[in-house]
Amino acid sequence: MKCNRLVDAGRRQFLRGSLMATAGAAAATVLTPEQAKARALARVDYPANRLANIADLMVNEPMDISYPDADSPGVLLKLGQAVEGGVGPEGDVVAFSVLCPHKGWMMSYSAADKTLNCPGHHSRFDCETGGQQVWGHATSNLAQFTLRLDDSGDIYADGVDELIYGRLSNVL
Amino acid sequence: MAYKRQIDRLPIIPADAQEFNVTCHYCIVGCGYKAYTWPMNRQGGTEPNQNKFGVDLSEQQFTETEAWYAPSMYNVVRQNGKDVQLVVKPDVNCVVNSGLGSIRGARMAENRPSKVTGTQAQRLSDPMVWRNGVWQPTSWDDALDLVARVTAAVITQGSEDDLVVSMFDHGGSAGGYENTWATGKLYFESMKIKNARMHNRPAYNSEVHSSRDMGLDELNYAYEDYELTDTIFMVGANSMETQTNLYLNHMVKGLQNGARFIAVDPRRTITIASSEQFAGPENVLHLAIAEGTDMVLFNAILTHIVDNGWVDAEFIANSTFQGGEAVAQDEAHPAALGSLEHVMATCRTTLDEAAEICGVPAADIAKAAEWIAQPKEDGSRRKCVTAYEKGIIWGNDNYRTVGALVNIALATGNVGREGGGVCRLGGHQEGYYRPSDAHVGRPAEYVDQYLVRGLGGVHHIWACDHYKTTLNASEYKRVHKRRSDMVKDAIDMAAGGSRAQMVEAIVSAINAGGLFVVDVDIIHSQIGQNAHVILPACEANEMNLTSMNGERRLRLSEKYMDPFGNSRPDALIAAGVARNMERVLREMGHDAYADQFKGYDWTTEEDSFMDGYNKGNPEVTYDRLRAMGNNGVQEPVTGFENGALVGTKRLYTDGVFTRHGREDGKALFCAAGWRGWQAPGKAREQAAHRFWINNVRANIFWQNQFLDQKNDFVQDRYPHPFVEMHPDDMVDLGLNPGDLLEIVNDNGVTQGMAYPMPTLKRDTVAMVFGSPAGSQGNVVSPGVNELVLPDYKHTWGSIRKISDATPAARKVSFKSHEVVL
Ligand code: SF4
Ligand code: FES
Numbered sequence: 003m004k005c006n007r008l009v010d011a012g013r014r015q016f017l018r019g020s021l022m023a024t025a026g027a028a029a030a031t032v033l034t035p036e037q038a039k040a041r042a043l044a045r046v047d048y049p050a051n052r053l054a055n056i057a058d059l060m061v062n063e064p065m066d067i068s069y070p071d072a073d074s075p076g077v078l079l080k081l082g083q084a085v086e087g088g089v090g091p092e093g094d095v096v097a098f099s100v101l102c103p104h105k106g107w108m109m110s111y112s113a114a115d116k117t118l119n120c121p122g123h124h125s126r127f128d129c130e131t132g133g134q135q136v137w138g139h140a141t142s143n144l145a146q147f148t149l150r151l152d153d154s155g156d157i158y159a160d161g162v163d164e165l166i167y168g169r170l171s172n173v174l
Numbered sequence: 175m176a177y178k179r180q181i182d183r184l185p186i187i188p189a190d191a192q193e194f195n196v197t198c199h200y201c202i203v204g205c206g207y208k209a210y211t212w213p214m215n216r217q218g219g220t221e222p223n224q225n226k227f228g229v230d231l232s233e234q235q236f237t238e239t240e241a242w243y244a245p246s247m248y249n250v251v252r253q254n255g256k257d258v259q260l261v262v263k264p265d266v267n268c269v270v271n272s273g274l275g276s277i278r279g280a281r282m283a284e285n286r287p288s289k290v291t292g293t294q295a296q297r298l299s300d301p302m303v304w305r306n307g308v309w310q311p312t313s314w315d316d317a318l319d320l321v322a323r324v325t326a327a328v329i330t331q332g333s334e335d336d337l338v339v340s341m342f343d344h345g346g347s348a349g350g351y352e353n354t355w356a357t358g359k360l361y362f363e364s365m366k367i368k369n370a371r372m373h374n375r376p377a378y379n380s381e382v383h384s385s386r387d388m389g390l391d392e393l394n395y396a397y398e399d400y401e402l403t404d405t406i407f408m409v410g411a412n413s414m415e416t417q418t419n420l421y422l423n424h425m426v427k428g429l430q431n432g433a434r435f436i437a438v439d440p441r442r443t444i445t446i447a448s449s450e451q452f453a454g455p456e457n458v459l460h461l462a463i464a465e466g467t468d469m470v471l472f473n474a475i476l477t478h479i480v481d482n483g484w485v486d487a488e489f490i491a492n493s494t495f496q497g498g499e500a501v502a503q504d505e506a507h508p509a510a511l512g513s514l515e516h517v518m519a520t521c522r523t524t525l526d527e528a529a530e531i532c533g534v535p536a537a538d539i540a541k542a543a544e545w546i547a548q549p550k551e552d553g554s555r556r557k558c559v560t561a562y563e564k565g566i567i568w569g570n571d572n573y574r575t576v577g578a579l580v581n582i583a584l585a586t587g588n589v590g591r592e593g594g595g596v597c598r599l600g601g602h603q604e605g606y607y608r609p610s611d612a613h614v615g616r617p618a619e620y621v622d623q624y625l626v627r628g629l630g631g632v633h634h635i636w637a638c639d640h641y642k643t644t645l646n647a648s649e650y651k652r653v654h655k656r657r658s659d660m661v662k663d664a665i666d667m668a669a670g671g672s673r674a675q676m677v678e679a680i681v682s683a684i685n686a687g688g689l690f691v692v693d694v695d696i697i698h699s700q701i702g703q704n705a706h707v708i709l710p711a712c713e714a715n716e717m718n719l720t721s722m723n724g725e726r727r728l729r730l731s732e733k734y735m736d737p738f739g740n741s742r743p744d745a746l747i748a749a750g751v752a753r754n755m756e757r758v759l760r761e762m763g764h765d766a767y768a769d770q771f772k773g774y775d776w777t778t779e780e781d782s783f784m785d786g787y788n789k790g791n792p793e794v795t796y797d798r799l800r801a802m803g804n805n806g807v808q809e810p811v812t813g814f815e816n817g818a819l820v821g822t823k824r825l826y827t828d829g830v831f832t833r834h835g836r837e838d839g840k841a842l843f844c845a846a847g848w849r850g851w852q853a854p855g856k857a858r859e860q861a862a863h864r865f866w867i868n869n870v871r872a873n874i875f876w877q878n879q880f881l882d883q884k885n886d887f888v889q890d891r892y893p894h895p896f897v898e899m900h901p902d903d904m905v906d907l908g909l910n911p912g913d914l915l916e917i918v919n920d921n922g923v924t925q926g927m928a929y930p931m932p933t934l935k936r937d938t939v940a941m942v943f944g945s946p947a948g949s950q951g952n953v954v955s956p957g958v959n960e961l962v963l964p965d966y967k968h969t970w971g972s973i974r975k976i977s978d979a980t981p982a983a984r985k986v987s988f989k990s991h992e993v994v995l
Contacts, residue, residue, distance in 0.1 A: 117994065119993045126991075132176035139276055164178050169235065
């Protein structure tokens with residue numbers, strides 16, 4: 003089994019690799035009235051992305067995901083115990099961004115106490131209390147992905163409750 | 175579930191946004207930030223030419239990017255009478271923090287007052303006077319006239335000793351050279367106020383008299399010394415928690431360069447845990463001594479170093495006093511000072527004696543001495559930087575304990591050299607520039623007791639809240655309230671009369687034992703509840719403010735927004751008080767006295783800077799400091815060359831010591847004789863109670879907790895003041911995590927929330943200091959160390975449960991603070 007430090011290094015590379023594959027769509031500098039109208043929304047529109055099926059999840063084993071796009075890595079967790087905001091039959095499935103909201107290092111999951119931990123400057127977040135920062139340097143709690151389950155057990159993410167590190171709009 | 179801001183997008187800083195230099199005003203480290211402002215009807219775009227960073231913001235940005243800011247770094251504020259958008263974010267080019275923000279500083283923008291976003295709605299906007307049973311907003315002229323008339327009447331009928339002054343002495347926040355000079359000029363030049371105290375201690379005194387008497391200023395190094403050293407020796411401090419970016423940006427680099435870390439602290443701190451991660455546990459030594467025994471440990475380390483010949487003989491011969499005793503012990507000097515040889519007769523302590531008293535293994539003490547001073551294999555000397563703070567400053571026998579620590583640095587030649595220094599870590603930034611305080615005397619008056627004894631008639635309070643941050647707080651609050659209520663009642667009775675009748679009524683109430691209270695602050699504080707006149711001040715960046723950080727780095731933190739409402743810089747409030755004093759005294763026929771209040775015709779804070787700091791340091795002007803940017807210049811400033819101010823990287827590089835004022839320039843050692851608990855009453859209290867009530871800090875609101883009383887992010891984490899306890903002690907007392915408890919002893923009662931902390935020793939609790947909702951000072955006895963230094967750290971009490979966890983406390987995470995990697 004990989005130790006957490008290796009997991010962490012792997013995730014960081016995942017981020018860089020996926021970025022290279024991203025096709026940057028340049029924003030138009032001058033908007034036509036129609037375009038301005040089309041963009042005149044107060045909040046971003048979140049995609050509904052299928053992350054996994056509930057059957058794929060093992061209790062307390064983190065699954066790498068990304069949301070709302072490939073450049074925003076996250077973790078999907080079945081905690082084994084119902085938590086506020088958890089979905090699924092047991093109310094224990096949650097998902098978080100793994101980019102530390104302090105300076106954006108990749109965090110790793112500690113199964114022992116169900117926290118996400120940052121190797122950068124040692125901030126940590128509690129996956130059982132909605133990503134509350136247990137101790138750390140970030141000025142927000144951890145961005146959590148809003149989840150929904152359909153009848154077939156597919157888990158979809160369709161929202162985020164904090165600004166994700168490294169982007170000034172959650173949907174780029 | 176944890177508090178979330180539900181912000182999914184932030185306005186982008188346009189390429190042409192205005193840019194300002196900001197030094198974070200919350201703590202001593204003084205991290206560099208940049209503030210950007212731009213009009214409400216404009217925004218930047220994602221294309222490189224549309225934003226301040228010149229990068230494509232439609233892409234995910236990498237780790238440690240400059241091109242991102244958190245929601246807490248954005249706000250809408252007033253600038254030149256208009257609403258503007260504001261981002262305040264860490265400056266990657268500042269050598270202090272290299273782009274790192276902390277959980278405090280990176281919330282600066284969110285903690286600005288804004289009528290648009292509703293942040294800091296608690297800020298005071300107008301002067302207020304007590305009238306008809308409530309505080310009524312009024313004009314500056316009206317409020318200052320009342321202050322001057324009552325103050326002038328009382329000090330002319332009695333003496334200046336009847337005016338008691340509580341005033342900050344620090345930089346950053348509401349301090350700084352502008353504001354300390356103005357208040358200093360008012361109280362120490364125009365008047366000669368003896369009954370003054372500082373924001374965090376009950377007298378007007380130094381917290382490190384012994385270091386200064388030995389010849390050493392307490393801030394003598396550069397932060398880079400932590401990167402150049404072989405050993406970091408930290409005592410009674412927790413820098414990861416408090417001096418956050420000093421730890422992360424300098425100490426961690428040292429640890430990663432191979433430095434070892436020695437921590438002296440009764441509890442395992444987050445700094446110790448993180449240092450084990452960064453340096454490897456084999457390079458971290460934690461000496462978990464029994465509370466209050468630091469001096470014995472230092473004496474044993476010194477003895478071991480001396481006996482093994484690991485001292486720096488050349489440095490001792492050239493730079494320290496040689497002739498036996500230089501200063502005798504007396505009322506102003508709680509220990510004799512002199513040569514190393516002379517003080518060794520007093521300090522000599524064996525490893526075993528120390529192990530017995532301190533409760534740590536003798537081998538660990540020997541190891542500490544080795545890590546500090548044993549020459550390396552090639553014979554070269556080890557470098558060691560010593561850092562200390564409240565654990566010993568607010569500890570047992572302040573004078574001798576600090577002296578014993580400085581002894582080690584002197585004996586090993588670790589001052590004025592790369593990788594050395596023996597410094598306090600500090601709380602606020604520094605920004606002290608005042609006329610001489612020699613008239614205050616030493617020991618200084620114990621001002622809290624002066625008030626408690628019913629003395630003094632007028633109390634001017636500048637940005638101090640003794641309700642939260644003084645010792646013997648229960649009694650102090652009771653008396654302060656009773657005395658000020660007498661004046662409130664008199665004001666209510668005299669309602670409807672003329673100003674002269676009102677002043678007469680107030681003065682009679684004072685003569686009957688009342689106290690007239692003037693409170694200058696940015697918020698309506700707890701002690702402000704006793705005020706009769708409340709004067710609204712503003713903070714850094716609502717004014718220009720100069721301060722220096724813990725390595726004496728002086729910066730100008732620029733004004734980028736208007737003072738909130740009708741608030742003003744303290745410097746201009748002090749000038750207003752002085753001008754009104756002059757007018758009123760002249761009306762009263764005291765012309766000569768009135769003349770003492772001339773010289774305050776200032777219109778900006780810069781006028782105060784030029785009147786004070788610039789007169790002593792003529793090279794330093796606002797324009798030159800502005801040009802020096804966020805890296806500023808390290809004091810003392812020695813010149814101006816090629817368009818730049820020239821500073822001093824570290825003090826005493828020439829081996830000449832001056833802080834004590836001795837002409838020979840020789841440093842002195844301290845004869846630190848151990849005598850157990852120095853402050854009266856401590857030993858008795860220890861014997862009477864089960865729990866040692868240590869007081870500690872939390873990174874989330876250290877130094878700015880008063881601003882966070884209504885901050886949802888902070889309140890969500892700690893809805894009540896935390897009291898960390900060993901889980902087995904909690905079981906003993908029937909406490910669950912989050913339950914509310916009461917700490918009781920003869921001095922008073924305080925309350926908090928039980929927080930399990932398995933790394934604590936049994937029968938010890940660690941309670942947050944200075945909380946608005948539970949003042950730890952309530953249970954601290956009035957006993958002080960010599961020279962009126964409070965020993966807040968040593969308090970014992972009994973604990974009982976008062977309630978199950980509140981709904982807010984039930985949502986809190988009680989997991990360990992230590993990272994798991
Ligand atoms: S470490 Fe201190 S100065 Fe630096 S950002 Fe934090 S509070 Fe401000
Ligand atoms: S990046 Fe995670 S703690 Fe700094």
